Amino acid sequence: MQRSTAPLRLSIIGFGAVGQGVAKLVQTVPQLKVVAVADSRGVALTPDLGEILGRKRAGQSIANSDYTALDAIRTIDHDIVVEVTPTNIQDAEPGLTHMREALKNKRSVVTSNKGPLVVAFHELVQLAQRNGVALCYEAAVGGAMPIINLIRETLAGARILDIIGVLNGTCNYILTRMAEEGLDYGLVLSEAQDMGIAEADPTYDVMGIDTACKVVILANSFFDRNVTFTDVEVTGIDRVTPDALKLARQRGFAVKLIGEVQELKVSPKMIPTGHPLNVGGTLNAASIWTDHAGEITVAGKGAGSVETASAILSDILSISKGSY
Amino acid sequence: MQRSTAPLRLSIIGFGAVGQGVAKLVQTVPQLKVVAVADSRGVALTPDLGEILGRKRAGQSIANSDYTALDAIRTIDHDIVVEVTPTNIQDAEPGLTHMREALKNKRSVVTSNKGPLVVAFHELVQLAQRNGVALCYEAAVGGAMPIINLIRETLAGARILDIIGVLNGTCNYILTRMAEEGLDYGLVLSEAQDMGIAEADPTYDVMGIDTACKVVILANSFFDRNVTFTDVEVTGIDRVTPDALKLARQRGFAVKLIGEVQELKVSPKMIPTGHPLNVGGTLNAASIWTDHAGEITVAGKGAGSVETASAILSDILSISKGSY
Numbered sequence: 001m002q003r004s005t006a007p008l009r010l011s012i013i014g015f016g017a018v019g020q021g022v023a024k025l026v027q028t029v030p031q032l033k034v035v036a037v038a039d040s041r042g043v044a045l046t047p048d049l050g051e052i053l054g055r056k057r058a059g060q061s062i063a064n065s066d067y068t069a070l071d072a073i074r075t076i077d078h079d080i081v082v083e084v085t086p087t088n089i090q091d092a093e094p095g096l097t098h099m100r101e102a103l104k105n106k107r108s109v110v111t112s113n114k115g116p117l118v119v120a121f122h123e124l125v126q127l128a129q130r131n132g133v134a135l136c137y138e139a140a141v142g143g144a145m146p147i148i149n150l151i152r153e154t155l156a157g158a159r160i161l162d163i164i165g166v167l168n169g170t171c172n173y174i175l176t177r178m179a180e181e182g183l184d185y186g187l188v189l190s191e192a193q194d195m196g197i198a199e200a201d202p203t204y205d206v207m208g209i210d211t212a213c214k215v216v217i218l219a220n221s222f223f224d225r226n227v228t229f230t231d232v233e234v235t236g237i238d239r240v241t242p243d244a245l246k247l248a249r250q251r252g253f254a255v256k257l258i259g260e261v262q263e264l265k266v267s268p269k270m271i272p273t274g275h276p277l278n279v280g281g282t283l284n285a286a287s288i289w290t291d292h293a294g295e296i297t298v299a300g301k302g303a304g305s306v307e308t309a310s311a312i313l314s315d316i317l318s319i320s321k322g323s324y
Numbered sequence: 325m326q327r328s329t330a331p332l333r334l335s336i337i338g339f340g341a342v343g344q345g346v347a348k349l350v351q352t353v354p355q356l357k358v359v360a361v362a363d364s365r366g367v368a369l370t371p372d373l374g375e376i377l378g379r380k381r382a383g384q385s386i387a388n389s390d391y392t393a394l395d396a397i398r399t400i401d402h403d404i405v406v407e408v409t410p411t412n413i414q415d416a417e418p419g420l421t422h423m424r425e426a427l428k429n430k431r432s433v434v435t436s437n438k439g440p441l442v443v444a445f446h447e448l449v450q451l452a453q454r455n456g457v458a459l460c461y462e463a464a465v466g467g468a469m470p471i472i473n474l475i476r477e478t479l480a481g482a483r484i485l486d487i488i489g490v491l492n493g494t495c496n497y498i499l500t501r502m503a504e505e506g507l508d509y510g511l512v513l514s515e516a517q518d519m520g521i522a523e524a525d526p527t528y529d530v531m532g533i534d535t536a537c538k539v540v541i542l543a544n545s546f547f548d549r550n551v552t553f554t555d556v557e558v559t560g561i562d563r564v565t566p567d568a569l570k571l572a573r574q575r576g577f578a579v580k581l582i583g584e585v586q587e588l589k590v591s592p593k594m595i596p597t598g599h600p601l602n603v604g605g606t607l608n609a610a611s612i613w614t615d616h617a618g619e620i621t622v623a624g625k626g627a628g629s630v631e632t633a634s635a636i637l638s639d640i641l642s643i644s645k646g647s648y
Binding site for chain 1: 470481500598604622628
């Protein structure tokens with residue numbers, strides 16, 4: 001799928017923080033053309049990206065058509081559907097239907113939406129293969145931290161034995177501040193909520209659900225598993241005390257919420273100071289155990305609209321080079 | 325350069341720890357065939373790798389011919405020269421002549437040898453381009469820690485603003501133990517020498533020369549520079565005191581020997597605890613500053629014969645897939 005001449009045509013389905021981030025980055029890449037943008041209120045066809053970003057900021061509708069998102073995915077001739085609606089791990093909708101329709105219509109999918117990947121991973125992978133298109137989701141695990149493509153491309157010669165990660169920035173921020181300042185979980189959580197680092201309903205992050213979703217995606221991607229969220233044993237960070245963090249620190253450890261991919265387990269664990277997984281603040285990190293190269297760790301910003309959008313852009317550019 | 329049917333033919337020039345590591349790994353890959361192995365005493369043609377590894381272990385000559393390494397590079401028909409003779413940053417020989425002859429004869433070069441890359445980077449890159457072959461050196465910077473290919477492949481869509489790294493495992497080991505145990509530089513160095521982590525003459529590592537070489541290679545590779553070792557401002561770790569490390573630690577910092585690529589500078593610097601560059605022991609780490617993805621850090625084993633050989637194997641496999 002070499003497309004060196006004509007621009008690659010995209011739709012952006014979902015126009016929250018990540019979708020807007022994608023729109024901003026795509027403006028700077030001449031070989032990409034956005035043919036439709038959908039939010040929950042409607043669809044903008046052949047949009048002026050600067051204009052709809054302005055309308056969105058002003059709280060106005062971006063729609064200039066009667067199309068639904070599904071209409072756009074099905075009927076407009078384009079190459080890549082950027083699916084960035086919110087993650088829903090119950091039934092994965094509306095993302096799952098968007099992705100199915102995109103792939104069936106021979107459009108590649110690039111996404112940060114974990115829901116469909118957790119609920120229907122193998123169905124979507126097979127649908128992409130059958131239709132000869134790509135399903136790329138670097139942005140769904142660890143935001144700007146490259147892990148999917150690092151393993152697929154750069155570590156292509158290595159056998160991957162396990163992946164162990166700090167995969168949720170909100171939890172990492174809370175644990176880092178509790179440890180550094182000796183503060184209670186509840187206090188740090190409410191400050192994190194004020195700062196926009198934690199959601200008003202923080203359950204999805206602090207109870208380990210988000211981390212478990214990433215564990216599922218990595219297990220299905222790299223260890224030939226066919227698992228879903230309920231297969232993961234999950235313990236959150238809500239019962240971690242400042243005393244436990246202090247004791248760990250005195251012994252040369254930090255406590256992190258760790259996802260273990262082969263074990264299908266998420267729980268607070270002690271990590272030695274000086275271990276590369278021991279990253280602070282909202283950072284994510286993942287250690288990849290290999291046969292001959294030992295343990296390779298990558299760390300980066302796990303969230304943020306521009307950072308997540310940059311991971312999406314890197315997937316789009318891989319598709320444009322035919323190297324997915 | 326697609327070679328899906330015939331095996332890729334290699335020579336291994338240099339048969340120390342890394343060369344032997346390459347021989348061991350290559351044995352496990354059916355699509356690779358070693359046509360010659362050279363050490364300082366002679367050349368084994370169409371070698372049985374198991375046999376020459378045994379002879380080397382027993383201190384015997386591996387040679388079964390009158391060929392020199394240069395004869396083998398020039399006259400034997402093969403695809404890739406794995407150049408793993410020792411690094412020499414004075415005149416870069418014998419590696420530089422080996423690489424020149426390999427490239428002129430349209431053979432790709434895969435190397436861990438920093439000398440030629442520091443002394444004659446652009447000459448070698450141009451020679452490779454003119455002859456339509458590859459010059460790959462992932463193993464020369466950070467051993468098994470992927471950085472060259474991470475930036476070239478996985479971060480291909482990002483603009484790289486700077487690279488800051490802990491690039492020498494020996495220095496990192498010494499500083500880590502000094503900090504953790506409050507020990508003097510001299511004492512830890514001599515223990516590291518006993519353990520084989522530091523060389524009998526440790527100058528190259530502890531005075532920052534090795535780190536400076538890696539800074540030069542990264543600057544020339546990613547920032548369009550044309551610099552060599554003497555362009556780097558270098559301070560080693562020999563004057564770091566346990567008191568300085570203790571003071572830094574009390575303030576929440578660790579002292580690391582840091583290479584700054586845009587600055588062309590190597591010096592001991594304070595790194596905040598919880599920063600991903602703050603890795604312990606013999607690990608290497610590098611933070612890659614990007615335009616949109618923020619700071620991405622990768623960490624891994626910077627030395628070790630099998631780990632370095634695995635980086636060489638990954639370059640060989642990239643060439644075999646035509647994706648260099």
